[in-house]
Amino acid sequence: MKSLKLIGLALGASLALSASAFAQDITIAVAGPMTGSESAFGRQMKNGAEQAVADFNAAGGVLGKKLKLEVGDDACDPKQARSIAEKLSGARIPFVAGHFCSSSSIPASEAYADGNTLQITPASTNPLFTERKLWNVARVCGRDDQQGLVAAEYIIKYFKGKNVAILNDKTTYGKGLADETKKALNKAGFQEKLFESYNKGDKDFNSIVSRLKRDNIDLVYVGGYHQEAGLILRQMRDQGLQTILMAGDALNDKEFATITGPAAEGTLFTFGPDPRNKPTAKAIVEKFKAKNIDPEGYTLYTYAAMQVWSQAAAKVGSTDPKKVMDAIKAGEWDTVLGKMAFDAKGDIKAIDYVVYKWDAKGNYTEVNPKGS
Amino acid sequence: MDYFAQQLINGLVLGSIYGLIAIGYTMVYGIVGMINFAHGDIFMIGGFIALISFLVLVSFGLTAIPLVLFVVLLVSMAITALYGWTVERIAYRPLRHSFRLAPMLSAIGMSFVLTNFSQVAQGARVKPVPPIITGGYTLHEGPAGFVVQLSNIQIIVVLATVVLLALFTWLVSSTRLGRDMRACEQDQTMAALLGVDVDRTISMTFVIGAALAAVAGMMYLLYYGLVDFFMGFVAGIKAFTAAVLGGIGSLPGAMLGGLAIGLIETFWSAYFSVEYKDVAAFSILIVVLIFLPTGLLGRPEVEKV
Numbered sequence A: 001m002k003s004l005k006l007i008g009l010a011l012g013a014s015l016a017l018s019a020s021a022f023a024q025d026i027t028i029a030v031a032g033p034m035t036g037s038e039s040a041f042g043r044q045m046k047n048g049a050e051q052a053v054a055d056f057n058a059a060g061g062v063l064g065k066k067l068k069l070e071v072g073d074d075a076c077d078p079k080q081a082r083s084i085a086e087k088l089s090g091a092r093i094p095f096v097a098g099h100f101c102s103s104s105s106i107p108a109s110e111a112y113a114d115g116n117t118l119q120i121t122p123a124s125t126n127p128l129f130t131e132r133k134l135w136n137v138a139r140v141c142g143r144d145d146q147q148g149l150v151a152a153e154y155i156i157k158y159f160k161g162k163n164v165a166i167l168n169d170k171t172t173y174g175k176g177l178a179d180e181t182k183k184a185l186n187k188a189g190f191q192e193k194l195f196e197s198y199n200k201g202d203k204d205f206n207s208i209v210s211r212l213k214r215d216n217i218d219l220v221y222v223g224g225y226h227q228e229a230g231l232i233l234r235q236m237r238d239q240g241l242q243t244i245l246m247a248g249d250a251l252n253d254k255e256f257a258t259i260t261g262p263a264a265e266g267t268l269f270t271f272g273p274d275p276r277n278k279p280t281a282k283a284i285v286e287k288f289k290a291k292n293i294d295p296e297g298y299t300l301y302t303y304a305a306m307q308v309w310s311q312a313a314a315k316v317g318s319t320d321p322k323k324v325m326d327a328i329k330a331g332e333w334d335t336v337l338g339k340m341a342f343d344a345k346g347d348i349k350a351i352d353y354v355v356y357k358w359d360a361k362g363n364y365t366e367v368n369p370k371g372s
Numbered sequence B: 001m002d003y004f005a006q007q008l009i010n011g012l013v014l015g016s017i018y019g020l021i022a023i024g025y026t027m028v029y030g031i032v033g034m035i036n037f038a039h040g041d042i043f044m045i046g047g048f049i050a051l052i053s054f055l056v057l058v059s060f061g062l063t064a065i066p067l068v069l070f071v072v073l074l075v076s077m078a079i080t081a082l083y084g085w086t087v088e089r090i091a092y093r094p095l096r097h098s099f100r101l102a103p104m105l106s107a108i109g110m111s112f113v114l115t116n117f118s119q120v121a122q123g124a125r126v127k128p129v130p131p132i133i134t135g136g137y138t139l140h141e142g143p144a145g146f147v148v149q150l151s152n153i154q155i156i157v158v159l160a161t162v163v164l165l166a167l168f169t170w171l172v173s174s175t176r177l178g179r180d181m182r183a184c185e186q187d188q189t190m191a192a193l194l195g196v197d198v199d200r201t202i203s204m205t206f207v208i209g210a211a212l213a214a215v216a217g218m219m220y221l222l223y224y225g226l227v228d229f230f231m232g233f234v235a236g237i238k239a240f241t242a243a244v245l246g247g248i249g250s251l252p253g254a255m256l257g258g259l260a261i262g263l264i265e266t267f268w269s270a271y272f273s274v275e276y277k278d279v280a281a282f283s284i285l286i287v288v289l290i291f292l293p294t295g296l297l298g299r300p301e302v303e304k305v
Helices: A001-023 A040-056 A076-091 A102-114 A144-158 A172-187 A206-214 A226-238 A255-266 A279-290 A299-316 A321-330 B002-032 B039-059 B065-095 B103-120 B152-174 B176-186 B188-193 B198-224 B231-247 B251-271 B274-291
Strands: A024-033 A065-071 A095-098 A116-121 A138-139 A164-168 A193-199 A219-223 A246-247 A268-271 A333-334 A338-341 A355-358 A365-366 B136-141 B147-151
Touching: A001 B231, A024 A040, A024 A076, A024 A299, A040 A065, A040 A095, A040 A279, A040 A299, A065 A076, A076 A102, A095 A102, A095 A299, A102 A116, A102 A172, A102 A333, A102 B136, A116 A299, A116 A321, A138 A321, A144 A219, A144 A246, A144 A268, A144 A279, A144 A355, A164 A172, A164 A246, A172 A193, A172 A219, A172 A365, A193 A206, A193 A279, A193 B274, A206 B103, A206 B251, A206 B274, A219 A226, A226 A255, A255 A333, A255 A355, A279 A299, A299 A321, A299 A333, A333 A365, A338 A365, B002 B039, B002 B152, B002 B176, B002 B198, B002 B231, B039 B065, B039 B103, B039 B198, B039 B231, B065 B103, B065 B198, B136 B152, B147 B152, B152 B176, B152 B251, B176 B188, B176 B198, B188 B198, B231 B274, B251 B274
Parallel strands: A024 A065, A024 A095, A095 A116, A116 A138, A164 A193, A164 A219, A219 A246, A246 A268
Antiparallel strands: A268 A355, A333 A338, A355 A365, B136 B147
């Protein structure tokens, strides 16, 4: 009698499960660091994805079906990213917007490729992400080699004939960025005076700073994260060195100014033009503001990734990831970030980086094209 | 020459901080004969407490920086000492007569507990403070425009280290507590028979070690301007290396080892490659240990028969 009850329970449970499968929703996912030290960025991605799904559903869904959003947390840990990816593609989810860290997006993309899932990252800039000839990857942000190019252009324009040093922290992101900048500089016949690397997590840079001082360096380019860059800057000023520091998009964090204090003034970094100011984003930004959310950083990038997928799926008339990806690479899409087209690798065609400058009050502004 | 002088300053300051932490390792090893792997994390806790008490004092409207720093120093020494005492009481004392590896394993466990505790309680991000002690002196201006700069905070770090080292050498050599410590170091059973309170002496050793770590943590916060939950690991490893290099169990040895590691790292990055500075420091450690197995100032352990 007891076993009969159990069988009944099991039957009921399986019916309930299949019922949800018959409900004809399309489940898609957003994956990123929802916990851990980068969780602020994970929250931005989740906000963007949730708003996008709500907006699409309000407009009738995709292919006449409602969308459901699943959230994956990788904590920026490559192993966890891989297992999240296996779980999501195992659930036959056709599309994932994610991940954040390049070191997570790259291993996850292989699991998605095996599991027939399409992946668009709103934030991972390492070139390797789209360079491995995977069919299923694309990104709506720029690449580090483009970023290096923009930095190199600026250096050549304003620091011609001066001494430049390049440092990097040996991570996938930092080393990649420093190498690309060096390559772009050397190609234009500009030779850096010093190329060195340090360990991520180091706190004492006094020795390197004295070297910069000996070589009369006017500008130091740092391929690394804001914490080390902030310490290098602070120790330069302590040793009476007025060298300008320049870095990549990792300096796009207010914490940098808390580490350096007023010394941040004049520090340069490259980052995409603020998406919140784009005319195409105006209506969406209002919606976020009404909910009391500031759509900063990667929020709108995630929204754009969702838009690209939904428009492509509508055009193909199917969610089949391979067909949708072919359509994405062939077409041009209207997103909050403006019109977007992709090349055969899955990178956006337009170069989307500008130079920003920190001021003494802990804010940064775009350097105007004339260079002030 | 100017360049050399500047790098010498850099190395001495870095070495002083390593030395301050190393003293804690060496004292505990000298008396209990165990390596207190949680000491690096006690140092980290000291840094956090200094940061928190500094922010609290500033939010109360105290603005006289020397006074604030003095209070912060006392508060963080007191609270960190309490941590040191608690760690010994919970994790080491119950295992004192167990097999030799047990307290060491328990120390590694304690290290994880403290790291994760501060990660959960304080968050995983770095905690910066704006520069507190600024300014400095230009010692010499070279012909090529190279300036040898000595900042006030560097002077404070080195001074604090020298004063503390002198104080603790005196404490160990000329006070009642120091005599008890040396007695426990030689033979705990005999010391107990002659009326030394062994438990209390060992507790005091941990308390003093933790208070020193708190000073190091505060200097670190003032010098580098930030703390994070993970900083105890690397600093602990470096300081432990310094203690071994100098001869574990010897107070001046710990200081000497700290200075040696700091100077090797700095000069290696100054004249060779920054990338391999740790390799250089640890290679020298290996060479020293091959020729002087007890470290620079260590005494060989005499096996009593």
